[in-house]
Amino acid sequence: MTKNLTRRDFIRAVGGITAMAVSGDLGPDVFAAQKRMFQFPEKDELILLTSRPPNLETPLHHFKKRVTPNKSLFVRWHIANIPTSIDLKEWRLKVGGHTEKELLLSMDELKKFERVTYTAVIQCAGNGRSFFEPKIPGAQWEHGSMGNVTWTGARLRDILNRAGMKSGAIDVSFNGLDTGTLPTVHDFIRSLPADKAMEEDVMVAYEMNGEPLLLLNGYPARLVVPGWYAPYWIKALNEISVWPKRFEGFWMDIAYRIPDNPCACVPPGSTPQKTIPIRRMNTRSLILEPEDGARLSLKKPVRMMGIAFSGGFKIKDVIVSVDGGKNWREAKLGRDEGRYSWIQWFHTWVPSKPGRYGLMARAMNGIGESQPFESLWNPAGYMWNKIEKIGITVE
């Protein structure tokens, strides 16, 4: 069944250099002109970053929809042996450790817990990594390692209460079915503080957009920690352990850490004194229309639209500029889909003279967190949320 597709897949020059040529310094700094598009099983054609393990990015235009279709959602795995076949007769979710009893939940049993549903942004910690200067090793994501999905599942809290967390629980760890190719490769296990694990909105999801999860997105069940970056959202989840002490592991203690200061940043190229695990998402906005480098005709209204989201605190407002940041107007917000969802914003304006225009958008969340004009550098390239600037020409 496996085929060598080297000659059959196709390489496409997309956006990148062309957009930069048109918009000059206004365009995003794209590291490579060529993006390889590829269709993986159960998926649309996505941008191929790596094939083993699969890391696939969603092209920006898919984000014009309020909810990201399953086929379009990005794919991100860390270690090479990923589950490609699941037998629900065999699969069990084991819950144990510092608990009164151990549970071995089948999918039928998992579905008997009260069903909860909400829409939440899922976003890779390294979304936007490729834009940082100086460049940072790792998956070179642009903006597409994110999506907005309606998740359905059981509350983690209900599952933990069924197992009976003993007093003195400190952390809860989560393991999935993926493994490394060598025994020395650290298994991808992540943990939440016990009090976070008991929050109402953390769920073990078994549906995305009303359908079973896709295998590449964590079938049959994954953790959903709305508002927090996706490394916590363990895919193909099969083991939950409660710890009476702090959980220790490579993926918590060495990887996925940010500088321990209010901006989570250090001078570009430098090393932070102290780090902490990356957790809640910062505030971001994107311009989806018009596209960077677009040529539009004078006197016709320009319709700007985009999305904005934050780590669970709603979006209070989005302001836009059409003159490279000199003047700002408030954009109109779309339908509110809840505090974890992204929200669409719209702004229409009629250009009065021909020329080049720099379009920008800046979101602010419900607790006053916004976006910086200059990127906030950190050694792993996480939490990119600089105000985006695109260039268009009116003629």
Add this chain to the structure above:
Amino acid sequence: MKILLIFTVLFSSVLFALSQDRTPNATVRSIHLPDIRTDLKPGEGREKAESLCVICHSLDYIPMQPGFSKAQWAAIVNKMIKVFGAPINEADANLIINYLAEKYGSKE
């Protein structure tokens, strides 16, 4: 009429066989991942890079990177060895580091 009966019996048994064949897999969901090849640039050390890096990951991880200095590539290769246990001896590691720095180096 007889022919119709024989046909019906035959058809039902085929259906039955098919359904039996499927039953054990009714709870199984599978995908087949495509085998996508990436060719690295020709150069001394390419064969070592191709044979050793793929133990843990596909080769597209290499051209995906924006281009790093020799020191940065050395840090990456050493991380693979020391942190993830990649079975690469010192001579091969040096060969691979030089190759990566030369063929996938900084784009200044």
